[in-house]
Amino acid sequence: MRRSRLTRQLMATTLPLALIAGAGIAVADPMLGRTMSSYGLPGGIDTPTAETLPDGSLGATVSLSDYARRANIFFQALPGLTTVLRYGRVDGIDDFREEGFISDRSLDLRYQIVDEDGWRPAVAIGLQDFLGTGVYSGEYIVATRNVTPTVRASVGLGWGTLAGKPRVIDVDDLGGTPNVDQWFRGGAKPFASVSWQVNDRLNLTAEYSNDIYLARYSNDRDVQQGDEPSSKLNLGASYRIGRNYEAGIYTIGGKTIGAQFTIALNPRDAAFPSGLEKAPAPVRPRVSPAQDPEGWSGSWSQDPTAQPAIQKALGDAMAKEGQRLESMALTATRAEVRLRNQRYINQAEAVGRTARLMTRALPPSVETFVITSTTDGMATSSVTMRRSDVERLENTEAGQIAAASTLSDAAQTAGLVQTPDLYPRFRWSVRPYVEVSIFDAEDGLTSEFGAEARASYEIMPGLIATGALRQRVFGDIGQRGPGIPGARGTYYDPDFYADTPSLESSPLGVPRVRSDTRMYTGNSNPVIPELTLAWYAKPAEAVYSRVTVGLLERGYGGVSAEALWKPATSPLGFGAEINHVRKRDFDQLFDFRDYEVTTGHLSAYYEFSQGITGQLDVGRYLAGDVGATVTLSREFANGWQVGAFVTKTDLSAEEFGEGSFDKGVKFSIPISWGTGQPSRDRVANSLRSLSRDGGSRVEVDGRLYDRVRESHTVDLYEGWGKFWR
Structure with missing residues (x-):
């Protein structure tokens, strides 16, 4: 498709110059965003800017209007790289459920190529909804500059949705794969925004947007019903509440009103930066030899x-x-x-x-x-x-x-x-637990609350028995069978599925190792999520080993063995793991089902600068598929950990199902960050947009790398500033 003269000039001059400048200039203090857009990034109302967030920021934004309802989880992965995982509801268009809306999951990336410096504005390039169905798909180049200390202006070129040309939703696309052939295609249009920081808390925003807020399927079966905005001018106001919260209202096209709420956390901005632990005992200098x-x-x-x-x-x-x-x-x-x-x-x-x-x-x-x-x-x-x-x-x-x-x-x-x-040493605890399911296209946000009793018995050094007992109290995560093939939106009855072992394989022959995970939820009786005996040893100077037997997780029991080579002074490590497991019964007690499999992986670990760790796992997964998982995670000096993973195996996209391949994000936040009290307890979770059978691993507690790395070079010295605490 032929581009306009303006587009060709900008692509031929602005972007290459920005890339060259970015290659030679270190970004020391990026331009920080004042408000969050409805897409969960620093920006105007719906349009992007070249701003970033404080390094390591993690948070969520919820926005509601007649045009869209979006829940975004954002993370400032690097000083210039902002990422967003989104769950959206788009009204006025049907999917297989015919409920008058579609649920969409999408991922955005934005990179600030250069920061503002003198006359030069900050410049960023972004990909919006580049892994989803494409309902929000668009790309952009944007520049932002401070006009006065309180007024900031942005102008950019957008493609796709940002140009008022929404990408068509491919009815045959399983999602999860980059739509590279559409990037920066279809003609570009300009967008712009201006923000005025009235005071420390209030910010006013005006923007020019080309988004028409309409989507359609490739077979023209369904076209979104609704009116385009009568104006391209959007107005908004946001108010900051404390250090971590922001609330706002906005108008789209002058007549549609929306509201938004944001919570943002930063690892370097703890509630109690110095902690509340007691001061350590002072060093006692030695007396002179004459005195002793x-x-x-x-x-x-x-x-x-x-x-x-x-x-x-x-x-x-x-x-x-x-x-x-x-x-x-x-x-x-x-x-x-x-x-x-x-x-x-x-x-x-x-x-x-x-x-x-x-x-x-x-x-x-x-x-x-x-x-x-x-x-x-x-x-x-x-x-x-x-x-x-x-x-x-x-x-x-x-x-x-x-x-x-x-x-x-x-x-x-x-x-x-x-x-x-x-x-021997016996420890136990009783505490509440909460399970949260996010980004489920069928249910949205669901949760379960209950009580968990956990105990460990250290028989001798390295030999540890661990167990847990859970009792659900309330929640809306109910037991449900997997989806019925060819009838999207319908599910097998749980009792029928449990009594029919032949259903535990998809019509394409893929074992249901995770797609029936909801069969393990909703139990009103006590369940045993874990009951194991683990033996840890160190057979050589830099070699560690683990053997774990028992009920390894809520879905599988068996034997897991692992070896790890990881020198204390090296950023590099190698590991190997093998598991022979059998599928547990859905009541999560002591019975098993018929499915049995042997899995195993070879792993490589490398710790880069800025607390970033890369991990590559190659091997056989629970469904018998063979492939690899790449994980990138970042840990901050105070223990925050945030990462993302991608798994691709020899299962085809059709065999895998919606999503095409496994991917997700994970985070772990120390309790001490919020309370100020010293503790090794954490709040941790992994978020997948979909639970599918391909690329699934056994969830074994106590894997060696996470056990040993905290006292090795990179992680130890990352937190060395605490030595004299």
């Missing part, structure tokens, strides 16, 4: 009662700090303690507090401190430092003690004495 000649001479080490007394005193002091002294080796000049961190989200804080306590508990002749981190009975790394450096650097920045310390793999140490009465 016996302590400096080391003769105390010949007394057989010395180490037990020192170990008990140090263990008691560490317990008050939330640490567990697993074992200790002590000579006249060197002490190694093996600690399990049970309180702090940053391992560096546990190491630093232990170092302080060692200065208070050990005789003055002990100059070398070795602090070895452990998890599940495995020693994961050792930090070696001189006591004199701890004394000298206590009141300096944490980087100085990091430079004076050495991190290494934990070696086998002679003379380790296990702290008495640590094993």
Whole structure:
């Protein structure tokens, strides 16, 4: 299709110049958005801008109008990269349910190529709804600049929906694949917006938009019913409530009124930035040799009662700090303690507090401190430092003690004495639980609430029995069979499905390993989501192993074995896992169904800068399909973790079904971030737009990489600023 002269000029000059400028200029402090658009990105009302969010921001926006209802989850993945996962309801057009609306899931990406600098505006390029059905599909190039300290203007070129030319919804498209052939096609039109920051809380916005808010299917069966906006001018006002909330109202075309609400969280903007934990015990400098000649001479080490007394005193002091002294080796000049961190989200804080306590508990002749981190009975790394450096650097920045310390793999140490009465150890808890389902095209937002009792029994170092019992109290996630082939929107009766094993395979021969997940929900009786016995070991210096048997997750039970090679000082790691599992019965007790499978993966891990970790898993999945999963995640110094994953296997798009392949996002937020109280507990979840059978893995708790990485180079030093906390 022939482009207009204006479009050709902008594509030939503005975009290449912006890309060249972006390649040579570091974005140190991006232009931050003042308001959120109805699409869940910084912008006007419906049009985009070149603004970004504070790095690492995670939040949600809900917008409602007669034209659309949208729920967006956004994440500032990198300083210049903004991502949005969206669930939208579009009224006035039917799908197979014939309810007068369609439900749509879509994904957006926006990258700020350059930030504002002098005369040069900030410039961004974006892809809107590039993985969905295309109802919101569009691409854009936009520039934003501050006109005055309170007035900001944006102008850009848009394609697709942004040009008033909505992409046609392909009735044969299963979704989930990029519509690359449509990018920057179909002719472009300009859009613009102006925002006025009236004060710290109130912002007024006006925009020029070409969106006509109409969609249709490729077979012309259904065309969206409704009126186009009578005007291309939209107006809006937003009001910021506190640090994390924003409410707004807007008009589209001068007559349709909409409302919007946003919640935004940032890992660097905690409610209690300094935390509410008690201050650590101060370092105790050693007295002079003249004041304690016996302590400096080391003769105390010949007394057989010395180490037990020192170990008990140090263990008691560490317990008050939330640490567990697993074992200790002590000579006249060197002490190694093996600690399990049970309180702090940053391992560096546990190491630093232990170092302080060692200065208070050990005789003055002990100059070398070795602090070895452990998890599940495995020693994961050792930090070696001189006591004199701890004394000298206590009141300096944490980087100085990091430079004076050495991190290494934990070696086998002679003379380790296990702290008495640590094993066996029984722990239990009872707490509420909540399950939330988001982006389900059939049900929208659903939830379940109940109580969960959880217990663990550490029989000996590395041998741990774990179990949980759940009782549903209320919720609207009900038991439901999978969809009936050829009759979209209808489902098998749960009792009929449970009594007919032949249905546990799709008409194309794909086993139903996840598409019948709703059969495991809605139980009014107690259920056992997990009951396992796990054995963790460290057979070699940088090699870890795990074997887990039992009810591994709510859907499968069996045996899982894993090995991991991960040196403490290397960003690279390799792992292998094999599982032989059988499908559990839907009551989640002790019975099993007929389906049985062996799965396995080879994995590679690499930790990049800025807390970004890449993971590649290649192998066989639950449905017997073979393929690979790529995961990118980012962790911040305070423990926030956000990531995305994509899986492609040898199942065709038709065999996989709607969505074409598996993909989703995951997040994990430490409880301590919101409460200020030290805790290792987290709120974590994974969001998939669809639950399908292809690319599914067994969900085994305690996989090795996440267990050991927090005390290794990248993760340990990411939080090293907490060493002196």
